[in-house]
Amino acid sequence: MAAAVQPGDPARIGAYVVRGRLGAGGQGVVYLAQAPGGRPVAVKVLRAADEEAAALLRREAEVLPRMAAFCTAQVLEVGAAGAEPYVVSEFIEGPTLQQAVAARGPLRGRELHRLAVGTATALAAIHRAGVVHRDFKPGNVLLSPEGPRVIDFGIARPVGDAGAGDEVAGTPPYMAPEQFRPGAGAAADVFAWGATMVFAASGAPPFGAGPLPALVHRILRAEPDLGGLDGDLRELVAACLAKDPARRPAAREVLLRLLGRTPSAVSDPLAAGSAAARAGGPAPEGTARLAAPIKAGGKARG
Incomplete structure (x- = not known):
């Protein structure tokens, strides 16, 4: 409310x-x-x-x-x-991921997988539209009854000029190493997606919080704490949190891996991903059936 x-x-x-x-x-x-x-x-x-x-x-x-x-x-x-x-x-009714985890704790199992598919689908669509979000984080993921929505594009940039200017922008616990200097691109969003999935599964970002100099040092030098993630999702998130942006998968590849598909097997991964992220009805062939919509207390967001 x-x-x-x-x-x-x-x-x-x-x-x-x-x-x-x-x-x-x-x-x-x-x-x-x-x-x-x-x-x-x-x-x-x-x-x-x-x-x-x-x-x-x-x-x-x-x-x-x-x-x-x-x-x-x-x-x-x-x-x-x-x-x-x-x-x-x-106006979209529902809490943010930040609010939902604060209200009832980390996500697990099918619910976590549903969130991963829905947010990866959104991120792949954002990048296909030629936009770098630059502030992907739990507070900017809205959990609507129809599936996750990504909000707050106030510091977004077109892909071609994502590194334009000299400002450093974002939310530090979810920023990629390259975001602490000008020139970050779409790979920084993939890093932030991985950090957000760690938060969803554990209630904390992969490099912790605290004073900015120490946090930046951990993001630049330390290995991430992947918390409650396991299995294939843990492996995928670890790849997304690579220090070198060239080593991270693109958002489209993230989505395909979540769907258990190869690029040649899916003509339109966004359609498959959005269908898989919706509650109810059969999932597309080769995807997991996902849990019911996330419901939690907290303020509605638009």
Whole structure:
């Protein structure tokens, strides 16, 4: 459920009536709102409407329409309320992976495999759309009843200029070694996917937390702690966490390995992956049947 509005929150944003808060961060606030026809939507509003922050919001609005509907919340409108720009997107009920693990502990067995397939499918689709997310992490994986959705593309980049500029961006426990210098590409998302799967299975990222210098040292030099992972998934995640980005599998290969297929055996792995990640109904031939949708407490996200 959404949290209550706070003093100073707007009653309306453009044509949308604010009903509650879905989340807040350094960039701004995400509100649960009601569209004129009654539909619930998520509205992300910047806290500080400086040009850099506005550019991040515009980039998110430009990137999201490239994604398949099963990957993320879809953008409905981009606007401005006075000097504050906002993006309206589809509202999706469900906790984040971070919230779900905090509420009831790590995932196991078929439930973990279902999450792995669904998130790998989304990541492969994101990369096929020509986008590098750059901040894939448990807090940006939304567990909807229809399967995982990847959210928050505020620092995403097109593949061709993922290393443009000189900023270092991301969430440190889930950042690849190359993200601590300019020039990281799609392989950094694969590393972050592997780190996220470790968190899902153990409740902690593979290199721990704590002071940034020590964390960065472990990411650059230490072997990951793969926690509760075992079997083929453990082997796959270990490959995704390779220090050298050239040694990591591409997102499409990750998905195919999860499906137990070779590249020549599947004409469209995204279709197979999205079908396997949906609850109910038979899984495509050669894939595992997956558990029912993850249900847990926590705030809804859009």
